[in-house]
Amino acid sequence: MSIPNYIPQDQKPAARGQQLKANSQQLKADSKLYPQKPKGKWHNRRVVFSVAVLSILFITPFINIGGQPILLLNVLERKFIIFGLFIGPQDYWLFGVMMLTFMVMIVLFTVVFGRLWCGWACPQTVFMEMVFRKIEYAIEGDAGKQKLLDKAPWTADKLFKKALKYSIFLAVSFVIANLLLAYIVGVDELSRIVHEPLEDHIPLFSGIVAFTAIFYFNFAWLREKACTVVCPYGRLQSVLIDRNTITVAYDHERGETRGKLHKNEIRTNGDCIDCFQCVAVCPTGIDIRNGNQMECVNCTACIDACDAIMEKIDFKKGLIRYTSENEIERKSGKSFGPRVWGYAAVLLLLCGGLVGMIATRSDTQTSFLRTPGSRYIENKDNTVSNLYTFKIFNKTNRTITPTIRLNAPDGTLLFAGSPDLTMQPAGMAEGTVFVTIPKTSLPNRKTVIKMSVYQGDIFLEDFETTFMAPQD
Numbered sequence: 403m404s405i406p407n408y409i410p411q412d413q414k415p416a417a418r419g420q421q422l423k424a425n426s427q428q429l430k431a432d433s434k435l436y437p438q439k440p441k442g443k444w445h446n447r448r449v450v451f452s453v454a455v456l457s458i459l460f461i462t463p464f465i466n467i468g469g470q471p472i473l474l475l476n477v478l479e480r481k482f483i484i485f486g487l488f489i490g491p492q493d494y495w496l497f498g499v500m501m502l503t504f505m506v507m508i509v510l511f512t513v514v515f516g517r518l519w520c521g522w523a524c525p526q527t528v529f530m531e532m533v534f535r536k537i538e539y540a541i542e543g544d545a546g547k548q549k550l551l552d553k554a555p556w557t558a559d560k561l562f563k564k565a566l567k568y569s570i571f572l573a574v575s576f577v578i579a580n581l582l583l584a585y586i587v588g589v590d591e592l593s594r595i596v597h598e599p600l601e602d603h604i605p606l607f608s609g610i611v612a613f614t615a616i617f618y619f620n621f622a623w624l625r626e627k628a629c630t631v632v633c634p635y636g637r638l639q640s641v642l643i644d645r646n647t648i649t650v651a652y653d654h655e656r657g658e659t660r661g662k663l664h665k666n667e668i669r670t671n672g673d674c675i676d677c678f679q680c681v682a683v684c685p686t687g688i689d690i691r692n693g694n695q696m697e698c699v700n701c702t703a704c705i706d707a708c709d710a711i712m713e714k715i716d717f718k719k720g721l722i723r724y725t726s727e728n729e730i731e732r733k734s735g736k737s738f739g740p741r742v743w744g745y746a747a748v749l750l751l752l753c754g755g756l757v758g759m760i761a762t763r764s765d766t767q768t769s770f771l772r773t774p775g776s777r778y779i780e781n782k783d784n785t786v787s788n789l790y791t792f793k794i795f796n797k798t799n800r801t802i803t804p805t806i807r808l809n810a811p812d813g814t815l816l817f818a819g820s821p822d823l824t825m826q827p828a829g830m831a832e833g834t835v836f837v838t839i840p841k842t843s844l845p846n847r848k849t850v851i852k853m854s855v856y857q858g859d860i861f862l863e864d865f866e867t868t869f870m871a872p873q874d
């Protein structure tokens with residue numbers, strides 16, 4: 403792979419943009435990358451962190467609270483459980499505010515810390531760099547050996563290595579597909595496919611096969627292009643980060659003018675000795691010295707590679723490090739611009755609103771309306787009746803058998819047909835009911851009546867509706 407040219411930091415934005423575009427096109431033209439095996443302090447930290455991320459990812463679907471999973475993302479039925487909080491189809495407003503809060507949180511986090519998520523916690527990076535790439539290095543060796551193997555004729559050894567690698571890739575993809583479905587349908591549903599006849603679970607089995615194929619394609623072939631071409635978050639970087647954002651960056655003030663290191667020279671160049679080690683380890687194939695680029699997932703491999711070189715030639719480490727453009731150029735400490743404070747204020751407001759919504763949320767949601775076209779009925783016993791149609795939505799993940807009560811004024815309810823209102827999780831019950839109230843309690847033509855919903859003696863919700871009566 404040929405190396406893109408250095409782009410001076412003070413180059414005019416238009417020219418710089420053109421150069422970056424040319425570089426990225428050049429990278430795309432190179433079909434397969436062979437990044438060298440990363441090693442060093444930052445890589446070790448990432449290994450420890452990745453083990454924690456993978457443990458959390460695999461353990462979470464098995465954690466239950468009160469008989470329900472702690473996290474369920476059933477997009478098919480629009481049912482979600484987030485840290486024990488059930489969000490059904492009726493709670494679309496709560497889900498919408500949660501998504502908005504999450505997005506503002508991501509924006510704020512990115513403005514301050516850049517792509518820390520991509521480099522450390524994103525499942526794509528964690529699986530790619532810490533699982534699939536490690537398998538590849540173990541079977542085929544480091545970058546140079548991989549390149550030679552790909553160029554070599556199809557011998558028994560090459561066939562064995564390739565078959566072994568892709569078989570393991572397929573097996574791991576199958577495990578990840580099951581993991582994803584455990585988050586969507588839950589582990590109980592997933593385990594049924596093992597214990598019950600397969601023909602009863604064709605859609606679920608098809609889902610496992612489809613996701614296995616998608617993950618296999620992603621990790622065996624697509625690889626870094628999932629981050630550099632497909633992922634929308636990566637494409638948003640240019641608008642999210644600014645000169646105060648902390649990213650993996652090359653200290654061009656210290657490194658330039660770059661130049662090879664020669665024995666016994668009195669060095670007049672910068673600290674970059676143009677060894678290309680930072681480029682050789684980069685899993686997305688870029689040159690960090692060209693400045694911030696959309697393709698950089700902040701994986702820290704180039705920090706380790708450069709630090710190892712600096713140590714070897716007895717230069718100060720940190721030529722590539724976590725820092726911001728302003729810190730490099732002004733040598734100033736970290737500072738947050740007004741954008742950060744603005745996003746933080748919006749996030750605080752949204753969090754406050756979210757807490758309020760969750761705290762005041764009821765287990766049911768009832769619509770109780772006078773039946774269109776119906777009038778009041780005057781009864782012989784000096785009472786008045788109105789006919790209502792009602793719908794009750796169960797917003798929980800458990801079965802509820804609610805009762806409706808008239809609180810004020812006093813009166814009676816007479817349900818049409820069976821009054822069994824038992825509702826399945828996230829289910830709904832509906833019916834019609836006559837509300838009858840003594841005339842003496844109805845001084846006006848229109849009276850607001852107060853009602854409530856109970857489960858046994860447990861209060862669930864109250865609401866109001868209007869009652870029509872004749873005016874004497």
Ligand code: SF4
Pocket residue numbers: 650680683684685686687688689690697698699700701702703704705
């Ligand atoms: S430039 Fe450095 S941090 Fe960015 S992706 Fe390449 S190796 Fe990782």
Ligand code: SF4
Pocket residue numbers: 652657673674675676677678679680681691707708709711721722
């Ligand atoms: S590893 Fe460091 S010294 Fe070598 S080319 Fe990259 S920035 Fe320069």
